[in-house]
Amino acid sequence: MFKRSDESLIAKALNGDQHAWQQLVNRHQSALFYFGLRLLGSQEDASDLLQDVLMVMCRNLGQYRGDSSFKSWLFGIANYRAMDMLRRRKYTDSDDALAEMPAEAAEMPEQLATQQQQQQVQQQLRKLPIEQRLVLELKFYQQFTFDEIATQLAISSNTVKSRFYAALDKMRLQLESDHVEQSANF
Amino acid sequence: MSNNQQIFEDWLEGKLTEQQCQQQLQFDPVWLDRMLNVQAMRADAAAPRFEVVPEFDSSALFAKQWQRPKPQRSWWPQVSLALSCVAMIISLSPAQLQLKDGSLTLSWQNTEAEVNAAVSTALTAYQHEQQQWLLQQLDFQQQNTSTQLVLLKDYLQNELKHDQRSDMLLLVEYLNQQRQSDWQYWQENYQPVQANYRPTDSYYLSPTNTGVVKP
Numbered sequence: 228m229f230k231r232s233d234e235s236l237i238a239k240a241l242n243g244d245q246h247a248w249q250q251l252v253n254r255h256q257s258a259l260f261y262f263g264l265r266l267l268g269s270q271e272d273a274s275d276l277l278q279d280v281l282m283v284m285c286r287n288l289g290q291y292r293g294d295s296s297f298k299s300w301l302f303g304i305a306n307y308r309a310m311d312m313l314r315r316r317k318y319t320d321s322d323d324a325l326a327e328m329p330a331e332a333a334e335m336p337e338q339l340a341t342q343q344q345q346q347q348v349q350q351q352l353r354k355l356p357i358e359q360r361l362v363l364e365l366k367f368y369q370q371f372t373f374d375e376i377a378t379q380l381a382i383s384s385n386t387v388k389s390r391f392y393a394a395l396d397k398m399r400l401q402l403e404s405d406h407v408e409q410s411a412n413f
Numbered sequence: 414m415s416n417n418q419q420i421f422e423d424w425l426e427g428k429l430t431e432q433q434c435q436q437q438l439q440f441d442p443v444w445l446d447r448m449l450n451v452q453a454m455r456a457d458a459a460a461p462r463f464e465v466v467p468e469f470d471s472s473a474l475f476a477k478q479w480q481r482p483k484p485q486r487s488w489w490p491q492v493s494l495a496l497s498c499v500a501m502i503i504s505l506s507p508a509q510l511q512l513k514d515g516s517l518t519l520s521w522q523n524t525e526a527e528v529n530a531a532v533s534t535a536l537t538a539y540q541h542e543q544q545q546w547l548l549q550q551l552d553f554q555q556q557n558t559s560t561q562l563v564l565l566k567d568y569l570q571n572e573l574k575h576d577q578r579s580d581m582l583l584l585v586e587y588l589n590q591q592r593q594s595d596w597q598y599w600q601e602n603y604q605p606v607q608a609n610y611r612p613t614d615s616y617y618l619s620p621t622n623t624g625v626v627k628p
Contacts, residue, residue, distance in 0.1 A: 243480040245472060252471055260466045274467045281471050285478050348457040367454045392447070399446040 233297035241289055252281060255298065258369065259305055265364060266309050268353065276312060280305045295378060302369060303379040306361060313357055351398045359394035362387055417444045425451070 231250070239247035259280055263273030283304050291300055352360055365376045373391070377384040417437075421444055424434035431452075438444040503510065511518045 240475070240479060245475060245480065248475045248479070249472065256469070257462075257466050261462050261464070264462075264464060270464065270467075274469075277467065278469050281469060282474060285471065285474050288479070344453065345457045345460055348453050352454075363454060367451070368458045395447040395450050396443075398450045399443075402446075402450075 234293060237288060237291060237297065248285075255301055256281070258298075259301070262302070262305060262364065262369065263309060265349070265352070265368065266357075266360065267312065272312065272316075276305065276309055279308050279312075283308065295375065298369070299371060299375045299379060302365065302371070306365070306379055310357065310361070351401050354401055355394050355397055359390050359397065362390045363394050366391060417441050420444075421447065424448070 231247075233251065233254070236247040236251045236254075240251060256277060260273050260277045263276035264270065267273055267276060280301070284301060287304075291297065295303075352363060355363070361380070362376060365371045365379065366373075371379070373384050373387050377387045380387070420429065420434060420437045423429045424431070429437075434448060435445070438448065507521050509520050511520065
């Protein structure tokens with residue numbers, strides 16, 4: 228089926244088309260919510276972030292000029308609001324999000340293994356500094372290029388890359404220390 | 414940028430396959446570990462999420478910010494236009510709606526025959542009308558001519574009378590002049606002679622110095 232572009236939906240929404248606005252929200256709200264969930268760690272915070280971003284998006288929809296993709300523009304807002312929330316609430320790492328994972332999500336052994344692997348990745352990500360975690364989130368979960376991430380965070384592309392590699396190295400060190408702990412436990 | 418970093422970034426951008434990248438980075442454990450971490454994160458990103466996205470009704474927010482009240486539209490112009498179109502279609506099409514004896518009948522007419530019959534009737538009526546008009550015109554013309562002839566006759570008669578009268582007057586005048594001339598001649602030539610001659614037994618008066626003496 229023919230899918231309208233974000234730009235077309237924005238143009239319609241700016242003319243007061245409620246249906247176009249709802250389509251635009253439906254298209255991006257899942258990504259925004261899971262972005263918030265991974266970054267902030269709880270469903271309440273992720274929900275707050277989603278609501279906050281949608282409000283800002285609604286208020287500033289007329290300011291979107293089409294210089295970058297709409298998703299990139301939207302995540303520019305989301306990054307800023309998420310960082311702001313983290314700074315204001317003095318966010319501390321917790322396992323809330325993992326605790327809120329539904330129990331029926333993995334019943335088969337393969338699914339259980341996959342879920343354990345995901346939990347491990349999430350834990351490693353959670354231990355990273357927020358700037359590095361944000362770069363990995365935008366790179367792998369939102370599929371942005373280094374240049375797009377640089378534009379969203381208003382930093383240079385080289386800074387993005389250095390944060391990216393630093394995050395990967397930190398994850399490697401965490402894995403090694405985890406292995407050492409597990410060996411010591413045995 | 415090192416060669417390994419270039420290889421790694423080419424793989425990230427999809428320019429190299431996983432095998433090609435692993436083969437080229439096999440002697441550098443740091444880059445291989447980075448690659449493994451990236452693979453784990455990619456797998457995590459590709460895995461489905463089961464958390465329910467909360468419902469957030471943004472329609473009120475949107476309506477407040479961007480929706481303007483719809484202009485009040487009157488449907489009467491559209492209804493009027495639609496009815497006009499229907500009327501035009503009915504009048505142009507061979508369909509006919511007839512209300513007869515309290516029942517509405519929709520019928521399809523042979524338009525050409527009907528038009529021909531109508532034209533023929535109209536032509537006959539026109540011809541009849543023209544004939545009537547011509548007859549009236551002829552009658553009127555005849556009456557007019559008769560009237561004019563009578564008037565001409567009267568005029569001529571009057572003129573003739575007038576001329577005759579004038580001639581008679583001239584004749585009378587001429588005769589009067591002749592008589593006057595004769596009388597004058599008579600007076601001048603014969604009266605004196607006649608005055609001197611009077612018979613004795615003349616009855617007529619003879620003038621005297623003392624007046625008239627009757628015989």
